[in-house]
Amino acid sequence: MSTERQSDRLQGQSTTPVPAQGAPTRRSQRFWLRSFSILAFLLVWQVGSLFSDADTLPAPLVVLQNLWHHLTEGELLESLAATLRRVVLAFLLAMATGTLVGFWMGRSRSADSSLDSILILALNIPALVTIILCYLWIGLNEVAAVVAVAINKMPTVVVTVREGARALDRELFDVARAYRLSRWRTMRFVYLPQMMPYLMAAARSGLSLIWKIVLVVELLGRSDGVGFQLGVFFQFFDITSILAYTISFASIIMAIEFLLVQPLERKANHWRDGDAD
Amino acid sequence: MQIEVNIAQHAYSAGGVPVLRDVSFLLNDGEIVSLVGPSGAGKSTLLNIIGGLITPSQGSVRYTVDGRDSPMPKIGYVFQSPRLMPWLTAARNISLVLEDDDSSVVANGLLERAGLSGSEHKFPGQLSGGMQRRVALARAFAVNPELLLMDEPFVSLDLPTARQLRRQMLELWTSERPIVLFVTHDFSEALSVADRVIFFSAHPGTPVLDIPVTLPRPRNSEDDIQQLRNQLLQRYPDILSGTEHLLADNPHMNSIGGIR
Numbered sequence: 001m002s003t004e005r006q007s008d009r010l011q012g013q014s015t016t017p018v019p020a021q022g023a024p025t026r027r028s029q030r031f032w033l034r035s036f037s038i039l040a041f042l043l044v045w046q047v048g049s050l051f052s053d054a055d056t057l058p059a060p061l062v063v064l065q066n067l068w069h070h071l072t073e074g075e076l077l078e079s080l081a082a083t084l085r086r087v088v089l090a091f092l093l094a095m096a097t098g099t100l101v102g103f104w105m106g107r108s109r110s111a112d113s114s115l116d117s118i119l120i121l122a123l124n125i126p127a128l129v130t131i132i133l134c135y136l137w138i139g140l141n142e143v144a145a146v147v148a149v150a151i152n153k154m155p156t157v158v159v160t161v162r163e164g165a166r167a168l169d170r171e172l173f174d175v176a177r178a179y180r181l182s183r184w185r186t187m188r189f190v191y192l193p194q195m196m197p198y199l200m201a202a203a204r205s206g207l208s209l210i211w212k213i214v215l216v217v218e219l220l221g222r223s224d225g226v227g228f229q230l231g232v233f234f235q236f237f238d239i240t241s242i243l244a245y246t247i248s249f250a251s252i253i254m255a256i257e258f259l260l261v262q263p264l265e266r267k268a269n270h271w272r273d274g275d276a277d
Numbered sequence: 278m279q280i281e282v283n284i285a286q287h288a289y290s291a292g293g294v295p296v297l298r299d300v301s302f303l304l305n306d307g308e309i310v311s312l313v314g315p316s317g318a319g320k321s322t323l324l325n326i327i328g329g330l331i332t333p334s335q336g337s338v339r340y341t342v343d344g345r346d347s348p349m350p351k352i353g354y355v356f357q358s359p360r361l362m363p364w365l366t367a368a369r370n371i372s373l374v375l376e377d378d379d380s381s382v383v384a385n386g387l388l389e390r391a392g393l394s395g396s397e398h399k400f401p402g403q404l405s406g407g408m409q410r411r412v413a414l415a416r417a418f419a420v421n422p423e424l425l426l427m428d429e430p431f432v433s434l435d436l437p438t439a440r441q442l443r444r445q446m447l448e449l450w451t452s453e454r455p456i457v458l459f460v461t462h463d464f465s466e467a468l469s470v471a472d473r474v475i476f477f478s479a480h481p482g483t484p485v486l487d488i489p490v491t492l493p494r495p496r497n498s499e500d501d502i503q504q505l506r507n508q509l510l511q512r513y514p515d516i517l518s519g520t521e522h523l524l525a526d527n528p529h530m531n532s533i534g535g536i537r
Contacts, residue, residue: 272402
């Protein structure tokens with residue numbers, strides 16, 4: 001009984017590893033720090049461009065003009081749309097399959113031991129190998145591109161979600177069982193809130209990894225998208241356009257992070273701050 | 278409804294040290310039974326078995342209505358710690374266990390009766406330990422249980438709050454007549470609430486004495502309770518340490534009745 005007691009006491013501390021969001025004042029402070037670091041970066045870039053060849057490192061304003069040009073007269077929007085579509089599809093595919101497998105591995109010891117070595121293998125296969133094999137086996141098409149990206153991302157989702165599934169609170173699950181909650185309610189109100197920080201972590205690291213791999217996939221076997229365009233600019237040594245494209249999709253990533261991921265995370269964590277719903 | 282507990286033996290792992298041995302007793306319809314015993318007597322484990330959360334290694338628990346096997350009754354379970362969902366407000370924690378649509382009305386009513394009006398929309402992290410316990414009790418009452426299992430529900434509460442919650446539990450019992458099985462360390466508490474007290478010994482847990490408490494209800498007089506307590510302690514000096522020989526000394530332990 002003393003061990004039961006102990007675990008009861010521990011339960012209060014066994015919360016998931018996400019710090020509470022800061023107060024509004026801290027938030028605005030963070031905003032200024034962030035803006036400052038971006039300004040400092042631009043400054044270094046500007047100074048660097050003064051000391052180098054205009055073709056090697058064009059000044060920020062030149063890149064911005066070039067970006068405007070691509071935006072209004074070039075294929076920037078089409079390329080971004082094509083890439084974004086692949087990112088979203090691959091992201092959803094990787095998250096869905098990775099969550100299922102990860103949850104299963106976290107809850108079942110036999111599943112964990114039988115799949116563990118495959119998981120280690122999957123984590124360590126170079127992205128290039130999966131991409132090439134997908135193109136060769138599935139064909140030079142959209143399906144192969146999306147699947148290749150998803151396969152690269154999936155193992156890391158599995159690892160993160162498995163960690164979360166292992167950390168699920170047995171005691172809260174017993175509450176669900178004692179009160180005979182339906183499977184759906186148990187999922188929705190007992191499991192999911194505990195899994196949320198892990199799912200968010202998987203989603204966040206997933207987005208950044210997927211962006212990187214999607215470009216490689218496009219470079220190797222697609223005739224549209226940001227990756228394909230970058231390949232073209234590479235052939236013409238067009239550094240200005242390469243930087244312009246980089247800035248454009250970097251800002252999209254930032255927008256997704258600040259307008260989608262962070263608000264979602266705040267919503268999932270609001271009970272830690274104590275705002276009533 | 279009756280519950281027949283018949284556990285020959287229970288260990289956490291096959292061949293491990295048993296936590297419970299030879300536990301068999303009957304819980305009658307509408308009875309309040311208190312389990313008293315030292316730490317390590319497997320009382321929480323026994324509650325988990327009766328609540329269907331654990332399957333005993335050897336033995337079974339039978340639920341019967343009029344002598345016929347019946348499915349598991351509706352259970353209200355108050356665990357040793359409050360075990361609220363930290364991401365749900367007090368009211369949502371209660372309506373979680375209710376399936377019907379007007380559950381928030383029920384939840385708010387129960388919280389009000391537990392002295393928690395105004396805290397409906399607070400998260401467990403914003404409530405004190407005692408308030409969390411009260412929410413956990415309200416949750417157990419919310420389902421209108423046929424069987425109410427309580428694992429030291431009033432421990433670490435201040436006296437007035439504990440008394441208030443005991444009264445609330447008795448109110449529920451008076452109107453719904455569930456079988457109540459509750460674990461406590463507090464002998465006086467057991468005597469003030471229960472119809473029957475079962476004493477356990479430790480390592481492995483086994484019942485050593487089963488006595489009815491015939492004090493009339495409501496038991497408002499602390500003196501009566503203390504008097505009974507002293508009588509019992511005189512008669513069974515080792516009762517609270519849960520020593521084995523009590524059983525051998527008292528073969529008629531079930532017929533002691535009417536100690537008052």
